[in-house]
Amino acid sequence: MGFRSILSKPFAKYIVGQQKKWSMDAVNTQNKILKSIVEKARHTQFGEDHGFDQISNYEDFKKAVPIVDYEGLKYYIEKIKQGEKDVLWPGLPAYFAKTSGTTSGTKYIPITKDSIPNHINSARNALLTYVHNSGKSIFLDKKLIFLSGSPILTQTSGIHTGRLSGIVNHHVPGYLRSNQMPSYETNCMEDWEAKVDQIVEETLNEDMSLISGIPPWVQMYFDRITEKTGKAIKDVFPNFSLFVYGGVNFEPYKAKLFDSIGKKIDSVETYPASEGFIAYQDTLDEKGLLLLIDSGIFFEFVPADEYFNENPTRLSIGEVELGVNYALIINSNAGLWGYSIGDTIQFVSKDPYRILVTGRIKHFISAFGEHVIGQEVEKAMNHAVSLHPETELIEFTVAPQVTPESGLPRHQWLIEFNQLPQDMEAFRSVLDQKLTELNSYYDDLITGNILEKLEIVPLKKNAFIDYMKSQGKLGGQNKVPRLSNDRKIADDLIKLRLTQ
Structure with a gap:
């Protein structure tokens, strides 16, 4: 065993121990998050416009802060894009995550120094939770591939701007960089088909153990490998043992993906978004993803059938019910307030709080x-x-x-x-x-x-x-x-x- 696999186990035990503490005290944890982010944003333009100095509890917050989509925050984001500080969060964001909106065109989602740990540590903790639950860690010593967008960033009034996956690529821990695939140069390629072909060339003779990405694009990678070699993925990468995915429901792709691999392997589901890392799979066999209630985000939940009402019901974590379809609303240390990310979820457990992603509110x-x-x-x-x-x-x-x-x-x-x-x-x-x-x-x-x-x-x-x-x-x-x-x-x- 290498040093990564050896050191990961005690660290994984610690992370899971901390996870159990906050997940079993959800209401208090979320109340502390709300108090903390409102207090820190009191003197921002948004905080002053919405009377943050008068907010002392969730009921006050609901009266002061409306539910909005990107268009509802665009006025403030445009100010940030022009270089104004202390708009939605103190100072300037460290990054803008650039996404394609269906109604708003290109969206610029702020990522602050305070919110970076939500994206980076949550991805790390998802893997460490798997290590702790499965007892398997040798995969960390071999080659790991993350099929993602280009890490090339542009500037928007001095703010680094790019795709979320590209931004995250700049924060891969040093102890993983030496076994991360593909190469930086290949990852920077914009033409996806050419990029996949180049990734195939770079990885064919490597000892791949973990592959991560959105299932349809991972399937495309597998198809290209099989076309080139005539072999199942298990015969090309005999030590491939863990598939990490997110972004879509895995079930429709599962049969084809495992058929391409040629054997069943373990998988870990994650729920990352440009607006925040929301949840990840914290067990090997129980249904649902653990909601990350101690990661700088205060969550609200609107019954999906009320979402388009003028004054929909807004609920905090202690008020939700199992099996109800909710629109997910976030308030975060990235400076997003009353922000509907467009997803719908259902709770399948309240001890701890685990969710299923059920769709898009507008889909x-x-x-x-x-x-x-x-x-x-x-x-x-x-x-x-x-x-x-x-x-x-x-x-x-x-x-x-x-x-x-x-x-x-x-x-x-x-x-x-x-x-x-x-x-x-x-x-x-x-x-x-x-x-x-x-x-x-x-x-x-x-x-x-x-x-x-x-x-x-x-x-x-x-x-x-x-x-x-x-x-x-x-x-x-x-x-x-x-x-x-x-x-x-x-x-x-x-x-x-x-x-x-």
Whole structure:
């Protein structure tokens, strides 16, 4: 065993011990976070505009600070971009994490010196928690790969600006840098396909033990390796033992990914976002991700069915219920206040607080009043695949078809298969039946002959890669929305299908 694997175990034990302390005292921990961040931001422009000096508890805070999305904070962020200090948080941010918004164009999310540990230490602690729970640490002595965006940063009024994954790359601990892949030069490549090819060249003869990234892009990396070698990943990297992922629900990709690997390996799920590292998997076998309530973020939760109300209910950690779909709101030492990150979550445990990510608050289908959400279409797909195990799924998205050429309106599922179901009609029926079980409104529309059963549109190989390429969003942290209430994505995918 090398020094990394040896030293990691006592450190992992300490981290998990600390984790248990704060996770079992959630309400007090969160109250301390709220008090701390409000006090530190009292004399910022935002703090003075919103009477932070008059806030003494959560009820005061709710009255003073509205729920906003990026547009609601843009006025303040533009001031920071012009070089103004003490706007949302004391001083200037250390970084801007640049992201592509669907409604706001490019977003500039501040990362401060105070919030950097949330991103860096949380990623480290996710691995250390796995080390403690599994007893496995030898993987730390071998090569590790993080499929991420370019670490090249630009300047915005003196503030380093780039993709979150690129920013984080600058903070990889020194003890991991010597076994981190790919090379810095390769990581800086902007063309994702060329970058993946170069990563393949650099890693083929290395002793890879950990691979991390968003599942569809890791799958692309695996496919290129298999095309080049004719071998399963386990035969190319015999010591590959841990897959770390986040950003999307793993289940739709799981069968294909493990088939490419050629064996089952351990995995660790994380929930990082540009706005903050929210949660990670803290057990080997229990459901849900541990909410990181002691990492500079005060969380609020809005029942998803109230989100678009004028005055929705706002709850703190001690007021949530299991199984309810909540929009996630954060207030943080990055200077984000009442900020809706756009995700919906459900609690599956309150002892400690563990969550599932259920979708995006604005990603739903309700063209006919059904309000189908991401969690429901993913559950329906997972069920259908489980009953048709020969099926290998690559990617899918769902859209309404309001004006079909014939028949009733319906939901249209655009699916890229690696292996088609043997009986497509049976697969379609199972998929539709499961969705009626999961969503009573959809069931009413089907039984009332307002909608007909869903339609499956099989797509050609690499359809989603071609689509993301056409949008300039291939690779990195980008992902295709699981569903949408309009036909923009669906029509673009069908257009690519017809023209190529």
